[in-house]
Amino acid sequence: MNIFKTHPRYLRSTNLERDWHDPEVLSNYVITPQSRASFEKINLGLKPQSGMRAWRITGDYGSGKSSFALFAANLLDQRNEDFLPGGEKLSLSTVKQRIIPLLITGHRGSLALAICNSVLGYLVEFHQGMAITIELQELIATKITLTDAIVIQYVKKLHEVIVQSKKAAGIAIFIDEAGKFLEYAASRSEQEDIYLLQSLAELASRSGKHPIVIVTILHQGLNAYAERLSKGQQREWEKIAGRFEEVLWHHPLDQVAMLIAHSTNVDMDAIPSTAKYQAVISMKNAIRLGWYGYNVNADLLTELAPRLYPLEPTIIPVLVRVFTLFGQNERSLFSFLLGSEDFGLQEFVLKTEGQQYFRLYNLYDYVKATFGAKLPSLSYYWKAIDEVVNIFPPEKIIELQLLKTIGLINLINSDALIPSKELILAAVGTEQGDILDELKAKQVIYYRGHAGGYCVWPHSSVNIEDCYQQAILALGPPAKDIKNQLKQKLSTRPLVARRHYIATGNLRYFEIQYVDVNYLKAAVERQFEADGLIVVPLCETQNDVRSATIVAVSDESQQLNNVIIVVPAALNYLSEFLEEVRRWEWVERSVGELRHDRFAREEVSRKLAAASLELQRHLQKSIGLNAFSDESELAWYFKGEKQLEVVNGRSVMGFLSDICDATYFLAPKIHNELVNRRDPSPAATSARLRLCERMFEYSNMPYLGMDSEKHPPEMSMYLSVLQAAGLHNISQNGTWEISLPQTDYDALNCNVIPAMRCIDHLLSNRYNERVPVTEVFNALQAPPFGVRNGMIPVLLAVFIVINEQAVAVYEDGSFIPRITGSNFLRLIKAPETFDIQYYPISTLRTSLFSKLVQDLGFDTINRADINLLDVVKPLFVFMSGLPEYVMNTTSLDPRTQKVRGILRATRDPIKLLFTDLPIATEIGELKGDFFDAEIINDFSARLKMAIDEMRASFPALLRRLLNDLLREFDLNGTFESNRVALADRGRALAPFVTEIRLKSYCLRLADLNLNADQWAESLSNLICSMPANKWRDRDMYKFGQEIHQLTQQFLRVEATVYDKTNRPADTRSVRVSLTKPDGQERDQVIHLTAAEAEAADTLEFELQKLLSSQGQVGIAAASSLLWKMLSDTQKPNLT
Structure with a gap:
């Protein structure tokens, strides 16, 4: 059943230009007091x-x-006024002169x-062919x-044409949706001059008897x-606003x-x-309760009450406010009244x-x-x-x-609108x-007194709108300079050239x-570490x-490399969004009351999140560098274009990848994310070092000695770098x-x-000088190579291995004869302390090199092209393998000491071989590229003599130590022939000794596990x-004194415990002890080997005879002779 007879004009919104030509559009137009008063002013x-x-x-x-x-x-325009009711024609002032309207809808x-x-x-339309028409x-x-x-x-000119043609007395320019023009002007404050409105207002005010x-x-x-403009510009807008007479368009509830x-x-x-009677009673009751306010036309409302059916009279004030808050005022009101929306009035009927x-x-x-999806964002009460x-249970209908x-x-x-009991x-x-009382008793609803009425939450909530106003007062006017605020909100996350990365691995x-x-x-x-730089000037104004842009x-x-300048449109309009975020943050x-109000606290958080999201949306649109929308107003400049x-x-x-492709066109293409990076991880760095060690x-x-069945990270580097590159x-x-x-x-x-040629050219062009490793690194990093930091050491290691005999590496100026993992690690960590020198292989001086290699024992080199x-x-x-003793002893020949000093101090291989060593061996500096055979032989012989002496110095020292030991024990023969006997004596005496030093001496004598040199070093x-x-x-002098004292102590203790010791069966021992009348005593334990015992038996027979x-x-x-012999064996060892 349809109880409505709706006129079509209410079913769509008004558009000035479209509806001007529709004769029916104003039929049934309701002339409210607001409409009448506004027209009378005009x-x-x-x-x-x-x-x-x-007017505005x-x-x-x-x-x-x-x-x-x-x-x-x-x-x-004095058009057909049939749409006006008769009474309205009489009540409206007559327009004495025709005014032709120009209708404009804003955009x-x-x-x-x-x-x-x-x-x-x-x-x-009316003056086709006129000069002014063609001109415009x-x-x-x-x-x-x-x-x-x-x-x-x-x-x-148009005004003159109309007046002169006597079609009308003037013109009227209606600009609907003028705010859209103003928004556009505010965003382009220097391009779209708002002063046009002022000029139009001044023109109108001076138009005289022919109105404009x-x-x-x-x-x-x-x-x-104008909120997004500067304070000066805002004041100018205020002046312009003053040029227009304002008409506030607001309908009271009765209208x-x-x-x-x-x-x-x-x-x-x-x-x-x-329904008519009930409607009148309900309306009067609502008016009595103040539901419509106190300045309304009660008689009009009472008269209208039946015509509002089926809307119950108490709904009108709430209905109007709902659409004011959440919709578009009457426009949404009419869609509710006349549309086919769910739960709308038409569906209800x-x-x-x-x-x-x-x-x-x-x-x-x-x-x-209708509004449920956006209600949480519009009101935290929802x-x-x-x-x-x-x-609440659905079967409780009245309660619901x-x-x-x-x-x-x-x-x-x-x-x-206070929800009192009577009103509800x-x-x-x-x-x-x-039922209302029961809901209150169950604390489903709460009563806040006469001034607050009933509410569905238990306490007086924080008024967020008031808090927001407090924030406006506390923060003051928007900041004039929004650049610093923008910087805090803008993302500086670098942009990656993705296509270039996928294609090259870089x-x-x-x-x-x-x-x-x-x-x-x-x-x-300025200098920058990244591969490129994008500079975005924060342009607040069009200036x-x-x-x-300049x-x-x-x-x-135009001369800058890999620098992009991105110029946005004027950003001053963002100030309102920045301020919104600042205020909600405040x-x-x-x-403090938010701590006790969960709903208000959540709403503030939501408001802040929404404001931040809106700000980010506008930032992305205005200055977002990677926005995937075509709405961007950014202008990109590269090399001045x-x-x-x-x-x-x-x-x-794509643009960033194009720049990288053109800039780094000679870059290696290594697809390994572990090593081909600017800053490899610690784990990747360790794996890279192990890979380089294996190269050396x-x-x-195969696989540099790695197990092909296992897959440590260095294996993946090997496969994707060395194997894939064919190295x-x-x-x-x-x-x-x-x-x-x-x-x-x-x-x-x-x-x-x-990249390998880059290293070769850099070193070859300076083969007579050392090149800092940092220069090599910098050359590889720079265009057109652009090698990543993680890959540079790998390529350098490859170059060194390939050119092992032609490349010398120096650390802190000292030559490194052999690259190992430890010194290569130092090179990676501190390249500024390393240099590289290139010695190209040459046939010159090869006779000298060959002779030295042969004489010095380096003939393991099996190549014809022996070089420096x-x-x-x-x-x-x-x-580097000589003991410290050899590097410091003065017991060497003076010439050997000179050679040693040169080899320790000289850092330049060329200077070492052709100048320093020949002078040290008293040959003199070798000049030129070819040398006399006699000079070569003499130099090689002398150098070999010095090398051999240094090589033999430490073994000679160890032999001397062993000889001193035998002398202290009064033993003949070699150490090896006496070692077992000494071990037996030490092992027999050790259980009786508690003094730590002597105990260690006994145990050391008893040790047979080490070879002679190792045993001597241990001693x-x-x-x-x-x-x-x-x-x-x-x-050496200290050793002689200490070994004598310790051995004498050993012998005394050995004599004391002679009877208690367990002697080996194949050893004959005898203790000799003599005492003089004055109490002096001398004793000694003598140990004889089997051979010595046999010789002793022969001597005993001769002495007996x-x-x-x-x-x-x-x-x-015989006793006197023994006394003297015992005295000689116990003299201090002064060697």
């Missing part, structure tokens, strides 16, 4: 003496401003162009910038559109009720018979057949269905309200109706107040820097944009070696040859607390 301004001819009508969205403009234009574009197009449209057509076609003067000029009327229609005050009644046009015969009232709880369902309603009614009024949160019951249409990125326009020139000229296209910018930070093809994020990525040690083995191959003789690949193969695969480093490297290896360490290889010459005939005299003589 009409009064038409008097010749009046200067009030510039300001009101909410959908409040009927556009329809009024169309209504006023029709009256001014985000140029106001000047829109006015000129409107002027041209009228001229084309041509002007617009050129697309030149239309200045204020040009616009005013053509408005005047300007009517602008806005949704908010003129100043609101809104009138509009509702006219739009629905209820068929009074189709509604229930009791169909379901109820027009027999029930549409109440607040029905409106709750509509609000939830979450609390919706939770209460959702958890009460809750929805209270919740909806709470959602509006208006001081003028009336709105629901029930008298069951006890991860290259462009650093992003946001700068003040004044510092743009310095910023683009800043022009200044940045720098971007300058001659200096509220979150400064309002604007890159027109760079319009979105995808083209940006095992380049002659590790089987040579012609069948062995594996590090070598360069074929040129064709390299070009199709890893392209490493250009084949001699020098073994010499340094030899020196030297025991005696002097220092191994012999670190001795100085003075330590000699002494037996002498009796006691013979015994006395």
Whole structure:
């Protein structure tokens, strides 16, 4: 059942230009007091003496401003006035002179162009062929910038044409949606001069008896559109706003009720018979409760009440506020009234057949269905309200109706709409107040007193709107300089050239820097570590944009490498979004009451998140470097030229890759993310070092000696670098070696040859001098190679291995004869302490090199092309292996000492071999490239003699130590022949000794596990607390004293415990002890080997024959002789 007879004009919004030609558009137009008063003001301004001819009508969205403009234009044009009721014709002041309207609908574009197009449209329609028409057509076609003067000029010309043709007395320019022109002008404050409005207003005020009327229609005050401008510009806008007379467009509730009644046009015969009476009673009750306020026309509302059916009268004030807060005022109101939306009025009438009232709880369902998705973002009250309603049992119908009614009024949160008990019951249409009391008792709802009414949350919530206003006052006006604020919000995450990375394996990125326009020139000229630099000047105004563009296209910018300048449009409009974020941050930070109000706290967090998201959205649109939208207003400049093809994020990525492809066209193509990086991880660095070590040690083995079944990280590096690049191959003789690949193969695969040639050329061009490793690194890093930091050591290691006999490496100026993992690690970590020198292989001086290699024992080198480093490297290896004792002893021949000093100090291989060593061996400096054979032989012999002496020095020292030991024990023969006997004596005596030093001596004598040299070094360490290889010459004297004292102590103890010791069966021992009358005693234990025992038996027989005939005299003589011999063996050892 349809109870409505709706007029079509209410079913769509008004568009001035479209609807001007529709004769039916104003039929049934409702002339409200607001419409009548507004037109009277405009009409009064038409008097010749009046200067009030510039107007701005300001009101909410959908409040009927556009329809009024169309209504006023029709009256001014004196068109058919049949749409006016008879009474209205008499009540409206007559327009005495025809005024031709120009109708303009706003869009985000140029106001000047829109006015000129409107002027041209009228001229084309009514004055086709006139000179002014053709002239304006041509002007617009050129697309030149239309200045204020040009616009005013053509408005005047049109005015003259109309007046002179006597078609009308003047013109009226209606600009609907003027805010869109203002937004565009504010975003381009230097291009779109807002002073055009001022010029139009001044023109209108001076138009005299032939009026020019300007009517602008806005949704908010003129100043609101200028919030993003500077304070000076805002003051100028305020002055311009003052040129226009303001008409505030706002309908009181009684007039809104009138509009509702006219739009629905209820068929009074189709509604229930009791509805008229009930509607009047309900309306009077609502008015009595103050639901409509206290300045409304109560009689009008009472009269309209039946025509509002099925809307229950208490719903109107809430309905209006709902669409003011969440919709577009009457525009959404009419869609609710007349549209087919879910839970809307039309659907409700169909379901109820027009027999029930549409109440607040029905409106709750509509609000939830229509605005539910955005309600959490519009009101933090909604979450609390919706939770209460959702958890309540659906079978409790009356309770749910009460809750929805209270919740909806709470959602509006208006001081003028207090949900009192009487009002709630009336709105629901029930008298069951006890149910309301029961809900309160169960704490489902709460009563806040007469001033607050009922509410669905338990405490007085924080008023977030008030907090927001406090933030505005606390923070003050928006900052004039938004650049610093923008820098904090903008992402400086580098942009990666992805396509280049995928194709080459080289991860290259462009650093992003946001700068003040004044510092743009310095910023683009600075050094940077990234592969490229993107500099974005933060242009607040159009003047800043022009200044940045001048720098971007300058001659200096054309010379910059890998520097991109990105110029955005004027960014001053972002200030309002920055301020919004600042204010909500202040509220979150400064309002302490939020700690006790969960709903308010969550709402503030949501507001802050929404403000931040909105700011980021606009930042991305205005200055987002990788936005994938075509809306970007960024201008990209490279080498002084604007890159027109760079319009979105995808083209940006391609553009960056194009730059990298062109800049680093000789870069290796290594697809390994572990090593081919600017900064490899610690694990990758360790794996890289192990790979390089294996190149130095095992380049002659497959997989550099690694197990092909295992996959450590260095194996992946080997496969993707050495194997993929063809750097590790089987040579012609069948062995594996590090070598360069074929040129064709390299070009199709890893392209490493250009980088290797770079190293070779750098060193070859300076083969007579050392080249710092940092220079090699820098050359490889620079264009056109652009080798990543992680790969450079690998390529350098490959070069060193390939050119092992021609490359010398120095650390802190000292020659490194052999590259190992430890010194290569130091090279990687501190390349500034290393140098490289290249010695190209030459046939010159090969006779000298060959002779030295042969004589010095380096003949393991099996090559015909023996060169300088084949001699020098073994010499340094030899020196590095000498004990410290040999490096410091003065017991060497003076000539040998000179050679030793030269080999220790000289750092230049050429100077060493041809100058320093010949002088040290007293041959003299070798000059030229060819030498006499006798000189070569003499030099080689003398150098060999010095080398041999140094080589033999330490073994000689060890032999001397062993000889001193034998002498202390009065033993003959070699150490090896006496070692077992000494070990037995030491082992026998050790259990009886507790003194630590002597105990260690016994145990050392008993040790048979070490060879003679090792045993001697062990003994030297025991005696002097220092191994012999670190001795100085003075330590030899110390050893002699210490070994004598320790051996004497050993012998005394051995004599004391002679009877207790367990002697080996194959050893004969005897203790000799003598005592003189004065008490002096001498004793000694003598140990004899089997051979010595046999010799002793023979000697005993001879002595017996000699002494037996002498009796006691013979015994006395033998005792005296033994006393003397014992005395000699116990003298101190002074060697």
